Amino acid sequence: MSLLTPEPGLVFWMLLSFGIVVFILARYGFPVILKSVEKRQNYIEASLQAAHESQEELGKVMEHGERLLTEARKEQHVILQETARLKEQLIEEARAGAAAESEKMLEAARKTIAAEKEEALRSIRHEISSLSIQLAERILRERLGNEKEQMKMIDRLLDEVDISKS
Amino acid sequence: MVIAGFISLALLFSTLSLSAAALPVNEEAADREELNVKEMILHHLADTYEWQIVSNGTKELTLPLPVILYSKHTGWHFFLSSRLSHGESSYQGFRIGAEGKYAGKIVEIASGGEDVTRPLDLSLTKNAASLLFSSLLLMLLILGVARAISRDPLKPQKGFAGMMEMFVVMLQEELIRPAVGKDYARYTPYLLTLFFFILINNLIGLIPLFPGGANVTGNIAVTMVLAITTFLVVNCTGSKEYYKEIFWPDVPVWLKVPFPLMPLIEVVGLFTKPFALMIRLFANIMAGHAIVLGLTSLVFISVSLGSAINASMTAASVLFTVFIDFVELLVAFIQAYVFTLLSAVFIGLARVEAHPPVSSESAHQAE
Numbered sequence: 001m002s003l004l005t006p007e008p009g010l011v012f013w014m015l016l017s018f019g020i021v022v023f024i025l026a027r028y029g030f031p032v033i034l035k036s037v038e039k040r041q042n043y044i045e046a047s048l049q050a051a052h053e054s055q056e057e058l059g060k061v062m063e064h065g066e067r068l069l070t071e072a073r074k075e076q077h078v079i080l081q082e083t084a085r086l087k088e089q090l091i092e093e094a095r096a097g098a099a100a101e102s103e104k105m106l107e108a109a110r111k112t113i114a115a116e117k118e119e120a121l122r123s124i125r126h127e128i129s130s131l132s133i134q135l136a137e138r139i140l141r142e143r144l145g146n147e148k149e150q151m152k153m154i155d156r157l158l159d160e161v162d163i164s165k166s
Numbered sequence: 167m168v169i170a171g172f173i174s175l176a177l178l179f180s181t182l183s184l185s186a187a188a189l190p191v192n193e194e195a196a197d198r199e200e201l202n203v204k205e206m207i208l209h210h211l212a213d214t215y216e217w218q219i220v221s222n223g224t225k226e227l228t229l230p231l232p233v234i235l236y237s238k239h240t241g242w243h244f245f246l247s248s249r250l251s252h253g254e255s256s257y258q259g260f261r262i263g264a265e266g267k268y269a270g271k272i273v274e275i276a277s278g279g280e281d282v283t284r285p286l287d288l289s290l291t292k293n294a295a296s297l298l299f300s301s302l303l304l305m306l307l308i309l310g311v312a313r314a315i316s317r318d319p320l321k322p323q324k325g326f327a328g329m330m331e332m333f334v335v336m337l338q339e340e341l342i343r344p345a346v347g348k349d350y351a352r353y354t355p356y357l358l359t360l361f362f363f364i365l366i367n368n369l370i371g372l373i374p375l376f377p378g379g380a381n382v383t384g385n386i387a388v389t390m391v392l393a394i395t396t397f398l399v400v401n402c403t404g405s406k407e408y409y410k411e412i413f414w415p416d417v418p419v420w421l422k423v424p425f426p427l428m429p430l431i432e433v434v435g436l437f438t439k440p441f442a443l444m445i446r447l448f449a450n451i452m453a454g455h456a457i458v459l460g461l462t463s464l465v466f467i468s469v470s471l472g473s474a475i476n477a478s479m480t481a482a483s484v485l486f487t488v489f490i491d492f493v494e495l496l497v498a499f500i501q502a503y504v505f506t507l508l509s510a511v512f513i514g515l516a517r518v519e520a521h522p523p524v525s526s527e528s529a530h531q532a533e
Contacts, residue, residue: 007387010294010388020305025359030334034334037331
Protein backbone atom coordinates (compact mmCIF):
# COMPACT_ATOMS: atom_id res chain seq x y z
CA MET A 1 0.00 0.00 0.00
CA SER A 2 2.89 2.33 -0.67
CA LEU A 3 0.53 4.34 -2.88
CA LEU A 4 -1.40 5.48 0.18
CA THR A 5 1.53 6.53 2.33
CA PRO A 6 2.80 10.01 1.62
CA GLU A 7 6.55 10.10 1.01
CA PRO A 8 8.21 12.75 3.20
CA GLY A 9 10.61 13.66 0.42
CA LEU A 10 7.81 14.39 -2.01
CA VAL A 11 5.91 16.27 0.68
CA PHE A 12 8.98 18.44 1.10
CA TRP A 13 9.30 19.14 -2.64
CA MET A 14 5.59 19.71 -2.95
CA LEU A 15 5.61 22.17 -0.05
CA LEU A 16 8.53 23.95 -1.61
CA SER A 17 7.17 24.20 -5.14
CA PHE A 18 3.56 24.87 -4.19
CA GLY A 19 4.68 27.41 -1.61
CA ILE A 20 6.78 29.26 -4.16
CA VAL A 21 4.01 29.11 -6.74
CA VAL A 22 1.44 30.45 -4.29
CA PHE A 23 3.82 33.12 -3.06
CA ILE A 24 4.67 34.34 -6.56
CA LEU A 25 1.31 33.98 -8.25
CA ALA A 26 -0.83 35.23 -5.37
CA ARG A 27 1.34 38.33 -5.31
CA TYR A 28 2.44 39.08 -8.86
CA GLY A 29 0.18 36.88 -10.98
CA PHE A 30 -3.51 36.78 -10.37
CA PRO A 31 -3.99 40.10 -8.55
CA VAL A 32 -2.34 41.84 -11.50
CA ILE A 33 -4.63 40.09 -13.96
CA LEU A 34 -7.73 40.75 -11.87
CA LYS A 35 -6.77 44.37 -11.29
CA SER A 36 -6.22 44.94 -14.99
CA VAL A 37 -9.52 43.32 -15.80
CA GLU A 38 -11.21 45.45 -13.19
CA LYS A 39 -9.53 48.52 -14.59
CA ARG A 40 -10.84 47.67 -18.02
CA GLN A 41 -14.29 46.97 -16.62
CA ASN A 42 -14.33 50.33 -14.91
CA TYR A 43 -13.12 51.97 -18.09
CA ILE A 44 -15.83 50.32 -20.13
CA GLU A 45 -18.44 51.23 -17.56
CA ALA A 46 -17.25 54.82 -17.51
CA SER A 47 -17.20 54.92 -21.30
CA LEU A 48 -20.71 53.56 -21.45
CA GLN A 49 -21.81 56.09 -18.89
CA ALA A 50 -20.11 58.87 -20.84
CA ALA A 51 -21.68 57.67 -24.06
CA HIS A 52 -25.05 57.55 -22.39
CA GLU A 53 -24.58 61.02 -20.99
CA SER A 54 -23.40 62.47 -24.26
CA GLN A 55 -26.33 60.86 -25.98
CA GLU A 56 -28.64 62.50 -23.50
CA GLU A 57 -26.78 65.75 -24.03
CA LEU A 58 -27.17 65.34 -27.75
CA GLY A 59 -30.86 64.67 -27.31
CA LYS A 60 -31.16 67.82 -25.26
CA VAL A 61 -29.23 69.82 -27.82
CA MET A 62 -31.35 68.45 -30.60
CA GLU A 63 -34.50 69.26 -28.70
CA HIS A 64 -33.18 72.74 -28.10
CA GLY A 65 -32.39 73.11 -31.78
CA GLU A 66 -35.80 71.85 -32.67
CA ARG A 67 -37.38 74.37 -30.37
CA LEU A 68 -35.23 77.14 -31.77
CA LEU A 69 -36.17 76.10 -35.26
CA THR A 70 -39.89 76.14 -34.55
CA GLU A 71 -39.54 79.47 -32.85
CA ALA A 72 -37.61 80.84 -35.80
CA ARG A 73 -40.21 79.47 -38.12
CA LYS A 74 -42.95 81.13 -36.14
CA GLU A 75 -41.05 84.38 -36.08
CA GLN A 76 -40.44 84.10 -39.77
CA HIS A 77 -44.13 83.63 -40.32
CA VAL A 78 -44.92 86.66 -38.23
CA ILE A 79 -42.30 88.74 -40.01
CA LEU A 80 -43.53 87.62 -43.38
CA GLN A 81 -47.06 88.58 -42.46
CA GLU A 82 -45.85 91.91 -41.19
CA THR A 83 -43.93 92.47 -44.37
CA ALA A 84 -46.89 91.60 -46.49
CA ARG A 85 -49.00 93.97 -44.49
CA LEU A 86 -46.41 96.71 -44.79
CA LYS A 87 -46.11 96.17 -48.49
CA GLU A 88 -49.83 96.37 -48.85
CA GLN A 89 -49.87 99.53 -46.79
CA LEU A 90 -47.02 101.07 -48.73
CA ILE A 91 -48.64 100.32 -52.00
CA GLU A 92 -51.86 101.75 -50.69
CA GLU A 93 -50.13 104.84 -49.46
CA ALA A 94 -48.22 105.23 -52.67
CA ARG A 95 -51.38 104.84 -54.61
CA ALA A 96 -53.15 107.41 -52.47
CA GLY A 97 -50.21 109.80 -52.70
CA ALA A 98 -50.07 109.42 -56.42
CA ALA A 99 -53.79 110.05 -56.73
CA ALA A 100 -53.58 113.16 -54.58
CA GLU A 101 -50.62 114.41 -56.51
CA SER A 102 -52.28 113.90 -59.86
CA GLU A 103 -55.40 115.55 -58.53
CA LYS A 104 -53.32 118.50 -57.45
CA MET A 105 -51.63 118.68 -60.81
CA LEU A 106 -54.94 118.42 -62.58
CA GLU A 107 -56.29 121.19 -60.36
CA ALA A 108 -53.30 123.35 -61.16
CA ALA A 109 -53.68 122.62 -64.84
CA ARG A 110 -57.33 123.37 -64.66
CA LYS A 111 -56.62 126.65 -62.93
CA THR A 112 -54.03 127.54 -65.45
CA ILE A 113 -56.35 126.65 -68.21
CA ALA A 114 -59.10 128.73 -66.64
CA ALA A 115 -56.77 131.66 -66.11
CA GLU A 116 -55.57 131.45 -69.63
CA LYS A 117 -59.13 131.21 -70.91
CA GLU A 118 -60.00 134.33 -68.89
CA GLU A 119 -56.95 136.02 -70.21
CA ALA A 120 -57.81 135.01 -73.71
CA LEU A 121 -61.41 136.12 -73.27
CA ARG A 122 -60.25 139.37 -71.81
CA SER A 123 -57.87 140.00 -74.63
CA ILE A 124 -60.52 138.93 -77.12
CA ARG A 125 -63.02 141.30 -75.43
CA HIS A 126 -60.46 144.06 -75.48
CA GLU A 127 -59.78 143.35 -79.12
CA ILE A 128 -63.46 143.28 -79.86
CA SER A 129 -64.08 146.55 -78.00
CA SER A 130 -61.25 148.33 -79.72
CA LEU A 131 -62.42 146.87 -83.02
CA SER A 132 -65.96 148.04 -82.34
CA ILE A 133 -64.69 151.49 -81.40
CA GLN A 134 -62.78 151.66 -84.58
CA LEU A 135 -65.84 150.42 -86.45
CA ALA A 136 -67.99 152.99 -84.62
CA GLU A 137 -65.51 155.70 -85.45
CA ARG A 138 -65.60 154.72 -89.06
CA ILE A 139 -69.35 154.56 -89.11
CA LEU A 140 -69.62 157.90 -87.34
CA ARG A 141 -67.15 159.39 -89.66
CA GLU A 142 -69.22 158.21 -92.62
CA ARG A 143 -72.54 159.47 -91.27
CA LEU A 144 -71.42 162.73 -89.77
CA GLY A 145 -69.87 164.01 -92.93
CA ASN A 146 -72.07 167.00 -93.22
CA GLU A 147 -72.92 169.71 -90.70
CA LYS A 148 -76.55 168.99 -90.50
CA GLU A 149 -76.16 165.48 -89.66
CA GLN A 150 -73.65 166.42 -87.04
CA MET A 151 -75.96 168.91 -85.45
CA LYS A 152 -78.83 166.41 -85.43
CA MET A 153 -76.71 163.94 -83.72
CA ILE A 154 -75.57 166.32 -81.13
CA ASP A 155 -79.11 167.35 -80.42
CA ARG A 156 -80.27 163.77 -80.06
CA LEU A 157 -77.43 162.98 -77.76
CA LEU A 158 -78.18 166.00 -75.74
CA ASP A 159 -81.80 164.93 -75.58
CA GLU A 160 -80.90 161.56 -74.43
CA VAL A 161 -78.63 162.99 -71.69
CA ASP A 162 -81.40 165.32 -70.63
CA ILE A 163 -83.87 162.54 -70.49
CA SER A 164 -81.56 160.43 -68.43
CA LYS A 165 -80.96 163.41 -66.07
CA SER A 166 -84.55 164.25 -65.58
CA MET B 167 0.15 7.16 -17.08
CA VAL B 168 1.40 8.42 -20.15
CA ILE B 169 4.99 7.66 -19.80
CA ALA B 170 3.58 4.26 -19.43
CA GLY B 171 1.58 4.82 -22.59
CA PHE B 172 4.73 5.83 -24.35
CA ILE B 173 6.65 2.90 -23.03
CA SER B 174 3.86 0.64 -24.08
CA LEU B 175 4.00 2.18 -27.52
CA ALA B 176 7.70 1.44 -27.63
CA LEU B 177 6.92 -2.06 -26.48
CA LEU B 178 4.23 -2.30 -29.11
CA PHE B 179 6.72 -1.45 -31.82
CA SER B 180 9.17 -3.95 -30.51
CA THR B 181 6.43 -6.56 -30.33
CA LEU B 182 5.36 -5.82 -33.87
CA SER B 183 8.87 -6.13 -35.13
CA LEU B 184 9.23 -9.30 -33.14
CA SER B 185 6.11 -10.82 -34.57
CA ALA B 186 7.10 -9.72 -38.05
CA ALA B 187 10.65 -10.97 -37.87
CA ALA B 188 10.05 -14.05 -35.82
CA LEU B 189 6.58 -15.35 -36.59
CA PRO B 190 7.69 -18.95 -36.31
CA VAL B 191 8.99 -18.36 -32.82
CA ASN B 192 5.87 -16.56 -31.67
CA GLU B 193 5.46 -18.86 -28.73
CA GLU B 194 8.92 -18.19 -27.55
CA ALA B 195 8.49 -14.44 -27.95
CA ALA B 196 5.30 -14.55 -25.94
CA ASP B 197 7.07 -16.36 -23.18
CA ARG B 198 9.83 -13.84 -23.14
CA GLU B 199 7.53 -10.87 -23.16
CA GLU B 200 5.32 -12.13 -20.37
CA LEU B 201 4.13 -9.05 -18.64
CA ASN B 202 3.14 -8.63 -15.06
CA VAL B 203 0.39 -6.06 -15.57
CA LYS B 204 -0.23 -5.39 -11.93
CA GLU B 205 3.42 -4.78 -11.23
CA MET B 206 3.82 -2.62 -14.32
CA ILE B 207 0.83 -0.43 -13.43
CA LEU B 208 1.84 -0.06 -9.81
CA HIS B 209 5.38 0.75 -10.86
CA HIS B 210 4.21 3.52 -13.13
CA LEU B 211 1.76 4.90 -10.63
CA ALA B 212 4.42 5.06 -7.97
CA ASP B 213 7.26 7.47 -7.76
CA THR B 214 10.71 6.51 -9.04
CA TYR B 215 14.20 7.77 -8.45
CA GLU B 216 15.02 8.12 -12.11
CA TRP B 217 12.92 9.40 -14.98
CA GLN B 218 12.45 6.72 -17.55
CA ILE B 219 12.04 8.38 -20.92
CA VAL B 220 11.76 5.35 -23.14
CA SER B 221 12.49 1.68 -22.82
CA ASN B 222 12.16 -1.34 -25.09
CA GLY B 223 12.77 -4.03 -22.53
CA THR B 224 16.48 -4.41 -23.02
CA LYS B 225 17.70 -0.88 -23.49
CA GLU B 226 16.31 2.14 -21.81
CA LEU B 227 16.85 5.85 -21.86
CA THR B 228 16.47 7.36 -18.43
CA LEU B 229 17.14 10.74 -16.98
CA PRO B 230 19.06 10.32 -13.73
CA LEU B 231 17.76 12.53 -10.93
CA PRO B 232 19.60 13.68 -7.83
CA VAL B 233 19.26 11.58 -4.72
CA ILE B 234 19.43 13.47 -1.45
CA LEU B 235 19.63 11.42 1.71
CA TYR B 236 20.27 12.05 5.35
CA SER B 237 21.38 9.13 7.42
CA LYS B 238 21.55 9.23 11.17
CA HIS B 239 24.85 7.39 11.00
CA THR B 240 26.65 8.86 8.04
CA GLY B 241 25.06 12.30 7.52
CA TRP B 242 24.10 13.85 4.19
CA HIS B 243 24.56 12.07 0.87
CA PHE B 244 24.12 13.51 -2.61
CA PHE B 245 24.46 11.42 -5.75
CA LEU B 246 22.69 10.68 -9.01
CA SER B 247 20.08 7.99 -9.15
CA SER B 248 22.00 6.26 -11.94
CA ARG B 249 24.32 4.92 -9.24
CA LEU B 250 21.51 2.80 -7.85
CA SER B 251 19.55 1.91 -10.94
CA HIS B 252 18.05 -1.51 -11.30
CA GLY B 253 19.25 -3.60 -8.49
CA GLU B 254 22.85 -2.76 -9.00
CA SER B 255 25.09 -3.07 -6.04
CA SER B 256 24.71 -0.62 -3.24
CA TYR B 257 26.32 2.78 -3.32
CA GLN B 258 27.63 4.53 -0.23
CA GLY B 259 25.76 1.97 1.85
CA PHE B 260 22.40 2.56 0.14
CA ARG B 261 20.38 0.45 -2.23
CA ILE B 262 16.84 0.37 -3.58
CA GLY B 263 14.76 -2.01 -1.55
CA ALA B 264 13.66 -5.02 -3.55
CA GLU B 265 10.63 -6.18 -1.59
CA GLY B 266 8.81 -5.84 1.66
CA LYS B 267 7.98 -2.62 3.38
CA TYR B 268 10.52 -0.54 1.50
CA ALA B 269 10.13 -1.99 -2.00
CA GLY B 270 11.26 0.57 -4.53
CA LYS B 271 12.57 2.92 -1.85
CA ILE B 272 16.14 3.67 -0.99
CA VAL B 273 17.19 1.89 2.15
CA GLU B 274 20.31 2.10 4.19
CA ILE B 275 22.16 -1.12 4.78
CA ALA B 276 23.27 -1.26 8.33
CA SER B 277 26.81 -2.27 8.98
CA GLY B 278 25.60 -5.75 9.98
CA GLY B 279 24.23 -6.42 6.51
CA GLU B 280 20.68 -7.73 6.88
CA ASP B 281 19.14 -4.92 8.89
CA VAL B 282 17.75 -2.17 6.62
CA THR B 283 16.53 1.24 7.72
CA ARG B 284 14.99 4.06 5.82
CA PRO B 285 17.04 7.27 5.78
CA LEU B 286 15.47 10.69 5.51
CA ASP B 287 14.89 10.78 1.79
CA LEU B 288 14.63 14.19 0.12
CA SER B 289 15.53 12.89 -3.32
CA LEU B 290 14.33 14.81 -6.29
CA THR B 291 12.22 11.96 -7.61
CA LYS B 292 10.32 11.81 -10.86
CA ASN B 293 7.22 13.37 -9.28
CA ALA B 294 9.28 16.06 -7.55
CA ALA B 295 11.04 16.93 -10.80
CA SER B 296 7.72 16.99 -12.62
CA LEU B 297 6.32 19.23 -9.89
CA LEU B 298 9.19 21.66 -10.25
CA PHE B 299 8.80 21.63 -14.01
CA SER B 300 5.04 22.26 -13.91
CA SER B 301 5.42 24.94 -11.22
CA LEU B 302 7.97 26.74 -13.33
CA LEU B 303 5.77 26.44 -16.41
CA LEU B 304 2.73 27.66 -14.51
CA MET B 305 4.57 30.67 -13.14
CA LEU B 306 5.94 31.53 -16.58
CA LEU B 307 2.49 31.26 -18.14
CA ILE B 308 0.62 33.23 -15.51
CA LEU B 309 3.26 35.90 -15.08
CA GLY B 310 3.47 36.21 -18.86
CA VAL B 311 -0.27 36.68 -19.06
CA ALA B 312 -0.20 39.14 -16.16
CA ARG B 313 2.50 41.15 -17.87
CA ALA B 314 0.73 41.10 -21.23
CA ILE B 315 -2.49 42.27 -19.63
CA SER B 316 -1.04 44.88 -17.32
CA ARG B 317 1.00 46.41 -20.13
CA ASP B 318 -2.17 47.82 -21.64
CA PRO B 319 -5.08 46.99 -19.37
CA LEU B 320 -7.60 48.85 -21.48
CA LYS B 321 -6.93 46.79 -24.59
CA PRO B 322 -8.99 43.61 -24.90
CA GLN B 323 -6.62 40.64 -24.91
CA LYS B 324 -6.37 38.13 -27.69
CA GLY B 325 -5.06 34.60 -27.86
CA PHE B 326 -3.72 32.84 -24.79
CA ALA B 327 -3.81 35.92 -22.58
CA GLY B 328 -7.42 36.53 -23.55
CA MET B 329 -8.36 32.95 -22.79
CA MET B 330 -6.61 33.00 -19.43
CA GLU B 331 -8.18 36.31 -18.55
CA MET B 332 -11.61 34.94 -19.37
CA PHE B 333 -10.82 31.79 -17.41
CA VAL B 334 -9.64 33.72 -14.35
CA VAL B 335 -12.59 36.07 -14.40
CA MET B 336 -15.00 33.17 -14.88
CA LEU B 337 -13.52 31.37 -11.87
CA GLN B 338 -13.69 34.47 -9.76
CA GLU B 339 -17.24 35.39 -10.70
CA GLU B 340 -18.83 31.96 -11.03
CA LEU B 341 -16.96 29.97 -8.41
CA ILE B 342 -15.08 31.99 -5.83
CA ARG B 343 -17.44 34.88 -5.29
CA PRO B 344 -20.63 32.83 -4.76
CA ALA B 345 -18.85 30.19 -2.67
CA VAL B 346 -16.76 32.38 -0.39
CA GLY B 347 -19.15 35.25 0.00
CA LYS B 348 -18.44 38.74 1.20
CA ASP B 349 -14.66 39.17 1.32
CA TYR B 350 -13.89 36.79 -1.50
CA ALA B 351 -11.18 39.06 -2.88
CA ARG B 352 -8.85 38.10 -0.05
CA TYR B 353 -8.95 34.43 -1.00
CA THR B 354 -9.12 34.76 -4.77
CA PRO B 355 -5.35 34.66 -5.42
CA TYR B 356 -4.88 31.52 -3.33
CA LEU B 357 -7.88 29.73 -4.82
CA LEU B 358 -6.90 30.64 -8.36
CA THR B 359 -3.36 29.42 -7.76
CA LEU B 360 -4.78 26.21 -6.34
CA PHE B 361 -6.97 25.69 -9.37
CA PHE B 362 -4.31 26.33 -11.98
CA PHE B 363 -1.71 24.34 -10.05
CA ILE B 364 -3.94 21.28 -9.97
CA LEU B 365 -5.07 21.79 -13.56
CA ILE B 366 -1.58 22.12 -15.02
CA ASN B 367 -0.32 19.08 -13.10
CA ASN B 368 -3.34 17.05 -14.18
CA LEU B 369 -2.82 18.05 -17.80
CA ILE B 370 0.93 17.52 -17.82
CA GLY B 371 0.29 14.11 -16.30
CA LEU B 372 -1.80 13.29 -19.37
CA ILE B 373 0.96 14.11 -21.85
CA PRO B 374 2.75 10.88 -22.68
CA LEU B 375 6.04 12.42 -23.80
CA PHE B 376 9.03 13.07 -21.60
CA PRO B 377 8.47 16.19 -19.49
CA GLY B 378 4.95 15.03 -18.76
CA GLY B 379 3.46 11.75 -17.78
CA ALA B 380 4.32 11.70 -14.09
CA ASN B 381 1.47 10.73 -11.81
CA VAL B 382 1.82 13.95 -9.79
CA THR B 383 -1.70 14.81 -8.68
CA GLY B 384 -2.36 11.11 -8.37
CA ASN B 385 0.21 10.97 -5.59
CA ILE B 386 -1.07 11.19 -2.07
CA ALA B 387 1.79 13.36 -0.83
CA VAL B 388 0.92 16.05 -3.35
CA THR B 389 -2.80 16.05 -2.65
CA MET B 390 -2.06 15.93 1.07
CA VAL B 391 -0.07 19.15 0.89
CA LEU B 392 -2.84 20.78 -1.12
CA ALA B 393 -5.46 19.65 1.39
CA ILE B 394 -3.35 20.81 4.34
CA THR B 395 -2.91 24.25 2.78
CA THR B 396 -6.64 24.54 2.31
CA PHE B 397 -7.16 23.32 5.87
CA LEU B 398 -4.80 26.00 7.18
CA VAL B 399 -6.38 28.73 5.09
CA VAL B 400 -9.86 27.71 6.22
CA ASN B 401 -9.05 27.43 9.90
CA CYS B 402 -6.61 30.30 10.27
CA THR B 403 -9.12 32.79 8.91
CA GLY B 404 -12.24 31.31 10.48
CA SER B 405 -14.57 33.73 12.19
CA LYS B 406 -15.47 33.71 15.87
CA GLU B 407 -18.90 32.41 15.03
CA TYR B 408 -17.35 29.50 13.14
CA TYR B 409 -15.35 28.42 16.18
CA LYS B 410 -18.28 28.98 18.47
CA GLU B 411 -20.36 26.65 16.32
CA ILE B 412 -17.65 24.03 16.57
CA PHE B 413 -16.95 24.13 20.30
CA TRP B 414 -20.29 25.37 21.62
CA PRO B 415 -22.90 24.65 18.94
CA ASP B 416 -26.54 25.62 19.20
CA VAL B 417 -27.80 22.26 20.46
CA PRO B 418 -29.37 21.07 23.73
CA VAL B 419 -26.91 21.37 26.56
CA TRP B 420 -26.83 17.66 27.40
CA LEU B 421 -25.28 17.06 23.99
CA LYS B 422 -22.22 19.04 24.97
CA VAL B 423 -21.78 19.23 28.71
CA PRO B 424 -21.13 15.92 30.43
CA PHE B 425 -19.66 14.44 27.31
CA PRO B 426 -18.87 16.87 24.44
CA LEU B 427 -20.55 14.80 21.73
CA MET B 428 -21.40 17.57 19.29
CA PRO B 429 -18.06 19.40 19.61
CA LEU B 430 -16.33 16.07 19.02
CA ILE B 431 -18.33 15.48 15.86
CA GLU B 432 -17.60 19.02 14.68
CA VAL B 433 -13.89 18.64 15.32
CA VAL B 434 -13.81 15.37 13.43
CA GLY B 435 -15.64 17.19 10.65
CA LEU B 436 -12.85 19.75 10.56
CA PHE B 437 -10.43 17.05 9.50
CA THR B 438 -12.67 14.93 7.32
CA LYS B 439 -13.27 17.82 4.92
CA PRO B 440 -9.65 18.25 3.79
CA PHE B 441 -9.19 14.48 4.03
CA ALA B 442 -12.00 14.04 1.50
CA LEU B 443 -10.35 16.64 -0.71
CA MET B 444 -7.06 14.79 -0.54
CA ILE B 445 -8.53 11.38 -1.30
CA ARG B 446 -10.83 12.63 -4.06
CA LEU B 447 -8.13 14.23 -6.17
CA PHE B 448 -5.63 11.45 -5.54
CA ALA B 449 -8.08 8.66 -6.34
CA ASN B 450 -9.49 10.29 -9.44
CA ILE B 451 -6.18 11.04 -11.09
CA MET B 452 -4.57 7.78 -10.05
CA ALA B 453 -7.56 5.83 -11.31
CA GLY B 454 -7.39 7.62 -14.65
CA HIS B 455 -3.73 6.74 -15.04
CA ALA B 456 -4.39 3.16 -13.98
CA ILE B 457 -7.23 2.75 -16.51
CA VAL B 458 -5.11 4.00 -19.38
CA LEU B 459 -2.23 1.76 -18.32
CA GLY B 460 -4.55 -1.20 -18.04
CA LEU B 461 -6.09 -0.60 -21.44
CA THR B 462 -2.70 -0.25 -23.02
CA SER B 463 -1.58 -3.49 -21.38
CA LEU B 464 -4.33 -5.33 -23.27
CA VAL B 465 -2.05 -5.23 -26.29
CA PHE B 466 0.70 -7.07 -24.48
CA ILE B 467 -1.49 -9.47 -22.57
CA SER B 468 -3.14 -10.61 -25.76
CA VAL B 469 0.16 -11.31 -27.53
CA SER B 470 0.07 -14.91 -26.35
CA LEU B 471 -3.45 -15.40 -27.73
CA GLY B 472 -2.38 -15.33 -31.38
CA SER B 473 -1.94 -12.58 -33.89
CA ALA B 474 -5.64 -12.24 -34.88
CA ILE B 475 -6.82 -11.66 -31.36
CA ASN B 476 -3.79 -9.57 -30.65
CA ALA B 477 -4.52 -7.30 -33.63
CA SER B 478 -8.17 -6.82 -32.71
CA MET B 479 -7.29 -6.25 -29.09
CA THR B 480 -4.73 -3.69 -30.19
CA ALA B 481 -7.34 -1.79 -32.14
CA ALA B 482 -9.78 -1.96 -29.24
CA SER B 483 -7.08 -0.91 -26.81
CA VAL B 484 -6.10 2.13 -28.87
CA LEU B 485 -9.74 3.18 -29.31
CA PHE B 486 -10.49 2.80 -25.61
CA THR B 487 -7.30 4.53 -24.61
CA VAL B 488 -8.13 7.51 -26.81
CA PHE B 489 -11.62 7.61 -25.36
CA ILE B 490 -10.37 7.40 -21.77
CA ASP B 491 -7.77 10.06 -22.51
CA PHE B 492 -10.56 12.41 -23.55
CA VAL B 493 -12.45 11.53 -20.39
CA GLU B 494 -9.29 12.22 -18.42
CA LEU B 495 -8.99 15.65 -20.02
CA LEU B 496 -12.44 16.35 -18.68
CA VAL B 497 -11.53 14.85 -15.32
CA ALA B 498 -8.38 16.99 -15.16
CA PHE B 499 -10.55 20.08 -15.38
CA ILE B 500 -13.37 18.79 -13.19
CA GLN B 501 -11.08 17.69 -10.37
CA ALA B 502 -9.25 21.02 -10.34
CA TYR B 503 -12.63 22.76 -10.36
CA VAL B 504 -14.08 20.58 -7.61
CA PHE B 505 -11.04 20.94 -5.37
CA THR B 506 -11.14 24.72 -5.75
CA LEU B 507 -14.91 24.87 -5.37
CA LEU B 508 -14.88 22.83 -2.18
CA SER B 509 -11.96 24.83 -0.79
CA ALA B 510 -13.92 27.99 -1.52
CA VAL B 511 -17.05 26.53 0.09
CA PHE B 512 -15.09 25.52 3.20
CA ILE B 513 -13.62 29.01 3.40
CA GLY B 514 -17.09 30.45 3.01
CA LEU B 515 -18.40 28.20 5.78
CA ALA B 516 -15.59 29.31 8.07
CA ARG B 517 -16.48 32.95 7.44
CA VAL B 518 -19.99 32.70 8.87
CA GLU B 519 -21.25 35.62 10.84
CA ALA B 520 -23.41 35.51 13.92
CA HIS B 521 -27.05 34.83 13.15
CA PRO B 522 -29.26 37.77 13.95
CA PRO B 523 -30.76 37.08 17.38
CA VAL B 524 -34.08 35.31 16.94
CA SER B 525 -36.78 36.91 19.05
CA SER B 526 -38.99 34.53 21.00
CA GLU B 527 -42.03 35.67 19.09
CA SER B 528 -40.71 34.77 15.68
CA ALA B 529 -39.35 31.54 17.12
CA HIS B 530 -42.86 30.65 18.22
CA GLN B 531 -44.18 31.54 14.83
CA ALA B 532 -41.57 29.33 13.25
CA GLU B 533 -42.68 26.45 15.42
